[in-house]
Amino acid sequence: MSEARSSESGFPIKDVYTAADLPEDLDSRLGGPGEFPYTRGVYPTMYTSRPWTMRQYAGFGTATESNARYHQLLRAGTMGLSVAFDLPTQMGYDSDDPIAHGEVGKVGVAIDSIEDMRTLFDGIPLDKVSTSMTINAPGSVLLLLYQLVAEESGVPGSALNGTIQNDILKEYIARGTYIFPPKPSLRLVADTFAYCRAEVPKWNTISISGYHMAEAGASPAQEIAFTLANGVEYVRAALAAGLAVDDFAPRLSFFFVARTTLLEEVAKFRAARRIWARLMRDEFGAKNPKSLMLRFHTQTAGVQLTAQQPEVNLVRVAVQGLGAVLGGTQSLHTNSFDEAIALPTEKAARLALRTQQVLAYETDLTATVDPFAGSYVVEAMTAELETAADELMQRVFDHGSAVDAIEAGFQKREIEQSAYRIAQEIDSGERVVVGLNRFQIDEEEPYEPLRVDPTIEVGQAERLAKLRAQRDSGAVERALAELRAAAEGDANVLYPMKDALRARATVGEVCGTLRDVWGIHRPSDRF
Secondary structure, X not given: OOOOEEOOOOOEEXXXXXXXXXXXXXXXXXXXXXXXXXXXXXXXXXXXXOOOXXXXXXXXXXXXXXXXXXXXXXXXXXXXXXXXXXXXXHOOOOXXXXXXXXXXXXXXXXXXXXXXXXXXXXXXXXXXXXXXXXXXXXXXXXXXXXXXXXXXXXXXXXXXXXXXOOOOHHHHHHHOOOOOOHHHHHHHHHHHXXXXXXXXXXXXXXXXXXXXXXXXXXXXXXHHHHHHHHHHHHHHHXXXXXXXXXXXXXXXXXXXXXXXXXXXXXXXXHHHHHHHHHHHHHOOOOOOHHHHOOOEXXXXXXXXXXXXXXXXXXXXXXXXHHHHHHOOOOEEEOOOOOOOOOOOOHHHHHHHHHHHHHHHHOOOHHHOOOOOOOOHHHHHHHHHHHHHHHHHHHHHHOOOOHHHHHHOOHHHHHHHXXXXXXXXXXXXXXXXOEOXXXXXXXXXXXXXXXXXXXXXXXXXXXXXHHHXXXXXXXXXXXXXXXXXXXXXXXXXXXXXXXXXXHOOOOHHHHHHHHHHHHOOOOOOOOO
């Protein structure tokens, strides 16, 4: 036999698996679909009754341009919207702030006020569309803007479905779009849990994300271990704020990557469900079955896309999407083939959506639940990933908590070591990347990327100036003062925040008020 290959997580992959490789307690580890420990999926029927939610992550330039793209995607058959925000919005700055110069509308849509949010969702029935917003430090601000726009069109908070990412801990580990120090950031997360339970009950209040850690180089075992450890931290923060576990846990959701290593990815998703169900039942005493269910969104692996021979990315994305579906995802975004070069064109985004539609409607993936259950290789890999992730989580908790481990730099170091190993393997040719280090072509075909209008920043600044001139400045100042008082005390900050946004305070003004009270986090800070 050939020399055993290693998985992405580091355990050997055998040439042949047999029944001897299955865990002895396989039946109890599996359960049935929709039954503890949810290895086989969180719902009894999974895709046999309806497919996963098909999302396409989109947002660029102005709210008007992004709105047009959303209407295009809805006409093409997407089932949910997924909003990308530009960097200034992600960091809580207005488009006319000097720090925002050169970044307005570049990696997502610029949202400065309720007027931009109104334009972004113009003509879209918010009571019929599920909306996911990739926003973290100012996640509560964008959620409130969305709710206000919905209310203006007669849609109450009780009718809204969607998700805000709102996962600040992974920002300190792998991504960097944090504003406040961790302690007030966790308070803001807990306030959002409480607010949504009362005002937007069907909203998923957090999407605890392993995706960005994976994009930074985390292995599958690291991805689920560090993500679930962060999940534990959010549960503890909510409990410390006085919330009961079954009051908020059913609205927790997760966000993972799908790589091209299909078998290990399927095993990863199954192991993650099993670990989370056990944690919620045994450590936190959750009684509601929905509190035990690890529901997750998946995005195909952007880091595995290549600018060389970009059409090959269509194949990669199809394989990655297949892994996500076989792994039991609740919603899926498939990357466009041109995203390694620029923001996706309309045609590329449509092809990415068509990839999901082929999987859902032309294959037999939706004919049966969890088709890999009992597979020698997948069950063995699931058990190995579960063990590896459990051990890594324990190393996190040996520091005291996920936050303590972040302070010590543990997760970041582990991910950096994994990323370095991957880079070395690609450079040496040991890890084959088609078109990059093998099967190259002499000359790439020309490609015309989507270009963002460089005058967007000027237009946003002009709209902000008009907004500030026309609004009731006294009402804004009073509302921001009430927000400041809540932040200085222990009241839920989302209620005065909503009042300020309704009065047409800007995203930058709201976040700036909280910066004044809570301060900002710098990488060298101790916390």
